[in-house]
Amino acid sequence: MTAARRSRSELLLGFAAPVAAVLIALVVASIVLMISGSNPLDAWASMWEFGTRLETSVDAINRAVPLYIAGIAVALGFRMNLFNIGVEGQYILAALVATEVGTKIDLPGPLHVAVIVLVAMSVGAAWAAVPAILKVTRGVNEVIATIMLNAIGVSFVAAELLGRWDSAGQDTRTADIGESGHVPGINWLLEIFTRDVGKGRELYGFLFVAIAVGIGYHVLLTRTVFGYDLRASGANPSAAEASGVPSKRMILAAMIGSGAIAGLIGLPDILGELYHYGGDFSQGLGFLGIAVALLGRNHPGGIVAAALIFGYLDASSPILEVEGDAPREIVTIMKGVIIFAAVVAYAVTERSRRRRQVAAAADAVPTTSTEIGANP
Amino acid sequence: MSERGLTDAALPGSPGRVDLAHLWKQRWFRWPVFALGGMIVLQLVEWIADPESEELLSGGQAGAMLRWSVPLLLAGLGGMFAERAGIVNIGLEGMMVLGTWFGAWGSVKYGPVIGTAIGLLGGALGGLLHAIATVSFGVNHIISAVAINIMAPGVTRFLADEIFSGYAGGSISQSPRVASFGSVELPVLDRVSWLTIIAFAFVPLAWYVLWRTRFGLRLRAAGEHPSAGDSLGVNVYRYQYAGVVISGALAGLAGSFIVTELTGIYREGQTNGRGFIGLATMIFGNWRPGGTALGALLFGYADGLQLRDRDGVHALLLVGVVVLAVLALRRALSPKRTVVEVGLPAVIATLIVVWYLLRDTVPPTFNQVTPHILTLVVLVFSAGRLRPPKGAGQIWRKGEH
Structure with a gap:
């Protein structure tokens, strides 16, 4: 009975923290806007009005799809206590190579897409395997290794595009992927419920892939032996090792899996809208993925909410400049504040939860209560 | 808590003994030697790569x-x-x-x-x-x-x-x-x-x-x-x-x-x-x-x-080769050598030589990543000699440890 109440209050806390984070971000952003001489209420009103339009929602979801995949890629590492800071480099490299392969081949529709997806996943996995192997064989910290590999990967991509610029003499981008390699939009799905989507916007068909990735992640972690082992080694590596879970193999698996998912991040944009890799390809999604995974607490549902919040912020911010209310960069500040407020709130609630657990355990076994507080 | 863990300054050597092996252990002696060696290598490379570059040194x-x-x-x-x-x-x-x-x-x-x-x-x-x-x-x-x-x-x-x-x-x-x-x-x-x-x-x-x-x-x-x-x-x-x-x-x-x-x-x-x-x-x-x-x-x-000299960067590849060759040689001479530790630098060095001979220029982004590559090399090859602060990264709460 009390346990049930406690778990319910914990659940409530779990929801309250991110909501509070968003509210705090709104307050901070309002203050910043007021200091800079803009009227925050006008800004929020136009963002709300613009953001709730159907076309903006399509933009927001299209933006949320890669963010969601990025969040899942990061979360998979997090569950194993691994920081895959390298998602950034993995997806950029994977996007370039997969696009390049996609332009070279010509296959019937679904097969063409499948090949591109497979290439992207393998490149992401291979680039993530480097820090994983360095970690298990040489004990190199994965954060440092992935930061270095990000720079190497991104600069390889830049060199590759720059080389193109030298030879072709005009544009720094790859050729276009053929028609058969495009993933069709799914506006029809929206139009069942609402009116026609205007302005040539297409809801990415890749949305289904993102959903599948989320379900796959959830099933893998909660319904398979492998997922159990992964969570166990993440929570307590020595206990897991003692019960026969090889931690090195888990590190390799988690990192390579994370990289394979990371390889998908660039594809919604490339296969759904751009059809090439070039200067207009958005970078930084890997780092935002870390933020999204955190805000969503590594939970497949929570990450959906987090990705949508970030997607809506991005999609509805351009109106600020059109209306002249405020610089749209206020949205980046808001994202930063949201992350900060959320992680601080999580850290505080987590600590109070642990303290309550310790207290509860102490109540249950009064004779040993003094020893429980005195951890090594 | 012992002082030793915190003050890891070089221990004073026994006075009066001046042999090279001992001197070599002193950091103040080793570094100028490295610097001099580096300059000699650069000068050599400048001669070999001439007239490609006069900017290396x-x-x-x-x-x-x-x-x-x-x-x-x-x-x-x-x-x-x-x-x-x-x-x-x-x-x-x-x-x-x-x-x-x-x-x-x-x-x-x-x-x-x-x-x-x-x-x-x-x-x-x-x-x-x-x-x-x-x-x-x-x-x-x-x-x-x-x-x-x-x-x-x-x-x-x-x-x-x-x-x-x-x-x-x-x-x-x-x-x-x-x-x-x-x-x-x-x-x-x-x-x-x-x-x-x-x-x-x-x-x-x-x-x-x-x-x-x-x-x-x-x-x-x-x-x-x-x-x-x-x-x-x-x-x-x-x-x-x-x-x-x-x-x-x-x-x-x-x-x-x-x-x-x-x-x-x-x-x-x-x-x-x-x-x-x-x-x-x-x-x-x-x-x-x-x-x-x-x-x-x-x-x-x-x-x-x-920024100063594109061709110089190309010549710099040779410096990388020399460094890697020295690394491989040192590993080969050490008693605890492993195939990977000797082989990897040797393979990389060979690849760079091939690249140097095949290409006239280096992609401009190459230089930006030398630090990253070098750091990875250092992390891989001398992880045992690196000593980060023990508590770095640890979240410490007063009274909870």
Whole structure:
């Protein structure tokens, strides 16, 4: 009975923290806007009005799809206590190579897409395997290794595009992927419920892939032996090792899996809208993925909410400049504040939860209560 | 808690014995030998690669190396102060970005000297934010830093739009031109900025502060074994705050230096990942000021050469070959050699030679990644000799350990 109440209050806390984070971000952003001489209420009103339009929602979801995949890629590492800071480099490299392969081949529709997806996943996995192997064989910290590999990967991509610029003499981008390699939009799905989507916007068909990735992640972690082992080694590596879970193999698996998912991040944009890799390809999604995974607490549902919040912020911010209310960069500040407020709130609630657990355990076994507080 | 864990200065050798093996163990002896060896290699490469390059070992190149190594040095020292206090700071990049904007704004308004101070404060503000999150609230260090790295460019872009847009020549992505710090004529190196000299003066200063003062001992105690420090009455939180704020200030100074001394203008994205290279510099330098300076000079050399002499970069590949060959040879001669350790450098060296012979130029981005590749090589090959502070990255709560 009390346990049930406690778990319910914990659940409530779990929801309250991110909501509070968003509210705090709104307050901070309002203050910043007021200091800079803009009227925050006008800004929020136009963002709300613009953001709730159907076309903006399509933009927001299209933006949320890669963010969601990025969040899942990061979360998979997090569950194993691994920081895959390298998602950034993995997806950029994977996007370039997969696009390049996609332009070279010509296959019937679904097969063409499948090949591109497979290439992207393998490149992401291979680039993530480097820090994983360095970690298990040489004990190199994965954060440092992935930061270095990000720079190497991104600069390889830049060199590759720059080389193109030298030879072709005009544009720094790859050729276009053929028609058969495009993933069709799914506006029809929206139009069942609402009116026609205007302005040539297409809801990415890749949305289904993102959903599948989320379900796959959830099933893998909660319904398979492998997922159990992964969570166990993440929570307590020595206990897991003692019960026969090889931690090195888990590190390799988690990192390579994370990289394979990371390889998908660039594809919604490339296969759904751009059809090439070039200067207009958005970078930084890997780092935002870390933020999204955190805000969503590594939970497949929570990450959906987090990705949508970030997607809506991005999609509805351009109106600020059109209306002249405020610089749209206020949205980046808001994202930063949201992350900060959320992680601080999580850290505080987590600590109070642990303290309550310790207290509860102490109540249950009064004779040993003094020893429980005195951890090594 | 024993003193030995904290003071790892070289042990004094027995007096009277002057043999080479002993001398070789002394750092003051080894480093000039390395430097001399490096210069000889560069000279040799210059002859071999002639007439491709005459810039590898010129006074102008030395000056460029010095200039371009300063941001890396300052960021590296910044990373060192934070990690020595136990807080990992991969937010250096974001703090450097803050430094570029605040430095430019201060310089436009009050001239380069006060501007530099404002840039430093801007970075320190980033450091303070990192400290509040990690030290006071126990947030994971990497997470807090990632948030700072995401937020900083947004903040500066917002501020640039609000303020620089009002100036002639300024916009959302750049400032009007800013004046530079004064400079002094030195032999060989040409004109050297006072700020460069100040930055290099930080190297012995950082060493002195960290290893010869009470403040430094306590700061390192917080980074090595916070609970032990705490039990002796050290206010761990306060020293961690100090370390991270100093770290941010140095990163801010690095950003400000880029604006006033290297480019003369604030431009969006101009740090170009140098904060991360600073982190690499610190690791390369084994979390020590002297090593960090060496790493900064090495990486700055590549950065500077890139701008002065494209062909020189091509010739520099040969230097890489020599270094790798020496590495492979040393491994081959050591009793504990493994196939991988000897084979890998040898294979890489062969690949580079092939590349050198096949291609006339090196992609311009190659230089930007030399620090990253070198750092990975160092991490892989001398992981055993690196000694990061033991408590770095650990979230320490008073009374909970």
